[in-house]
Amino acid sequence: MESTSLRKRNAQPAPGTGGSHKGVDVCIRSYFARETWLNSRGHATHWQDHQADSRRHGSMSGSSYLVLLFLSAVAVIIYRNPTVVTEPLAEFIGTEVRHAEPRYANITADIPKRDAVVAAFKHAWLAYEPERDAMGDDEYHPLSHKGSNLTEAGGIGYTVVDSIDTMLLMGLHDEYTRAREWVATKMTFERDAQFNTFETTIRVLGGLLSAYTLTEDPLFLEKARELGDRIMPAFETPTGLPLSHINLAQRKGYKTPDNNGLVSTAEVSTLQLEFRYLSYLTDNDAYWDAVEKVMQVIKSSTMSTGLASIFMNPEDGRFVMSAIRLGSRGDSYYEYLLKQYIQTNQTEPVYQHMYDFAIRGVQEHLVKKSQTARLTYTSELIPERDRSGKVTWRLVPKQDHLVCFFGGSLMLGAVTTGAAVHPVTTPPQVKQLTPSGLRDWKTGYDLIETCMRTHETATGLSPEIVHFRIPSDGLAGSSMPNDWYIKGARPGAPPPYDARYILRPETVESLFIAYRLTGDERYRKYGWQIFQAIERHCKIESGGYASILNVDQVPVEYEDKMETFLMSETLKYLYLLFEDDSVLPLSKYVFNTEAHPFPIINPTRHANF
Template identity: 45%
Template structure:
């Protein structure tokens, strides 16, 4: 049979289908099929068509008289409830089929399309997730208020609070270090009363103290006080709603202090500054052993560069950058440097290589100063950083036994001496620095999308994540959930038993060794700093969860109900003994990084700021 003699055609379906879908009653179907002109002309064109039409008519008539309406099948559970009252009576009256057909079907409630349901569920989940982290951020804010209140009530104007004794102590030169360290944290957390209290104290007391105080450490004073003042200047200038002094007070005070600190540079016979300055008489001198820490001499540049940028006076930047320019030409071991340097000779002293105390922030500032000054073409800093990270991976990175935690050890006697599987908590700055060096502050996803990551960048990012896990496990392995100051790792050539962290449920109880002298916790920030940076870059929420676990442990074991937070003597004991000291960096760094970890990524974005080694955000200097 040719297509011309078929009893139906595509044309027939285009006529019937749209209306049928909107009014699927049998009465309409019959009338439409039998009496539509087009159907009659084509459908009755052959005897086969006439026969099929008659057969269809009979079949549909039978269905009307003997079966319920299609609506019955859709709402079967409803009709079963009412059948005894309505259905049986209709059938007895012989009107069931016709009455149901003459009645229009009820309008069913609209059904959500699957993707609309999914979208709604995702919105709810996103809202719940945001609410959770908002709540946790508020918990950190509350902790900051508790810490500040204890300091204000019992130690205002002193460098640090002794929370158990409820008194203040000056261990950093008497410049009120906690006040300045805490100020930009309060600004970020929008604690206007704290900003007013700290800012007012700075305006009234700090300039006079700078003039009359005695010896201060160049490094500690620069990172905490100069850095804190410059950060406060920028943040208050950006948000004029803050109470307290005008922003210029912070800048002028920073300049006044930096002018005295410059003596450490100008008094030295080499590019390496002396370690200590006497403020009231504008003098400087070396430490008793005649040496400066490599990290201390090379961790001044972010602050002095930014001060020069703000004031237009290049003397600050020039003196600070001489240090790095000089270190560039000194001999190194695969980019790694000893932890001491002599301001008298300008040479490194000894062979001890480590990324813990006295070595750490040298490597941190190589990449951060380059990021701050990217428009200045300081490529030698980036080159020094790249070479150093290659050296770290080749000479210092090992894996623990039995479970393979990645850690960074030390070379206490240089590259020709033995390897020590010792890792300070201070080394936990490195995961964040590696991640920052890999993506330059943008997210990993964006960097991958724009094809910005080299193989070496990806390798460094992987190392960053592995080291961050190790740093977190240094917390999780202890009875308190807080990390010791120093850990050792069972590894090839080294094994100790009976010195675990106390948490027998930890998978890594046999990997991490904590010696008795190293079991204290000083409320340090390095691990949460790296968690913050890694969360911003990888967007992996596990870093937030790890940070929350650490915060809860701080709350449980270090909080002094009457007054602030206290360092601990032994994190492996329950309950832990307290040390009666709240370091300035707990307010200036630890709580700040936790707050930012639980905040949105547009709060102090990593593409616009670099954090100095005391967690004071310094703006990246844009090209003029």
């Protein structure tokens, strides 16, 4: 997932149960056999009681006798062949029942596809690195073959540091050696300019920490410590909510004029994994204290629904009346509630409770179904005041591509906070999940399917934003597709902003998580389709990859920009999707919102709020 400034048609029939439609490949035959046996005993007992009652009253109607006999026969059939119940149920929750005993998926590498992703990474990196003036620049422009920085004072190596752990995972030793040399000799944070606090944390601090995780090279930890110290003044506000920008040379936080001094909820609540891990490595509690204070403030201001509006006031620590959504400025708040619980080895119940409360709110208020194909999607709530000043909330059927992280996140939460036992199998069994876990698993599964539907475009790539049809949208009888559409898109007209694809990772992030949790080959199939679409439409033959302006137009029109998250996230998650599950297992690592892996830790301290 990405920040707010840089950042997750009609449905096809669901595959039949004879395919690879596993989802949770569950052992529920014995479970439902027991339930139907109890039911059959109930029917039999009821029958016996009814017979005794009939004898007392002298007779029993023939029709009642036939009904009870029929029900008893059905119960016996279900007991002897429970698949008549379990298979439809499994289809309903996104599963396929195949085994009577628990099993663990055998996830091995698909070497040809994995290596194709490595080749794509090299095509991207080797376009950026050799350019005389690009190496070390924050961003790269593949059409003009130039680099650029985020400030006039110079860059801090966003592209380099964001990519290092991907090189390490892919075994690109020569590329890694040169990148490390740049960090050692040319990287500097002495830049008298304002950098986005959130972006600098998730990309650069996160990249340095993950490089240290994979190498234990003290160079990366020392750089991470220096950067962390330079960012810390951003937390110096009356509430401890960090300001949105930080001058790294001055070591001073700044408000942004864009949002009237407010801070983004997602941005202040998506620094915790990085600073907590830095604290763990350096034994400096100041980092931990700063980000934990943020969570304490958020918890004390939580709305009664469990949801969070997208802006907060750093002066009083309160949520400001603003949109509620899982897209930009809201997305990673929900992501990090779960991941903080995972990072601390499930020893911090406060984050489990905050996550469960928030997801219950999402399920009750934001999750909806499209009107024709019944696709699961998430809406936004927009506050409005009527003439009397009363606030009402308008539901808007709009979903950012950013939201596509949420399917995999929900499935991960289902086997973590929603698990009845630990650990669960791969894939989990129905009886291993609580009712809320089953609810979240199904919603996550369905959201991934919806996100794949949004890839049903001329290019096979998903647009930045989609809207879903609702009865009140005034589009009845129009040529708009029945379920989702790109708002403002018209034949022959310039494409709207919503129609672009900027190399985003959110769908493939969910595919990676879902595959690791299930072993279901459908997720690798989906990932390969997306990778091929990127290769076909975004690849620049002279080097690098570019964003495209309209996913429904072929041939495509390019935007001269290669986002850093292509190499940090999109290609990394695709690589891991086709790698075996011994590489960065989800039981041992947690990924920050920029796909940088950190180890799960056993903290010696715990939240006191």
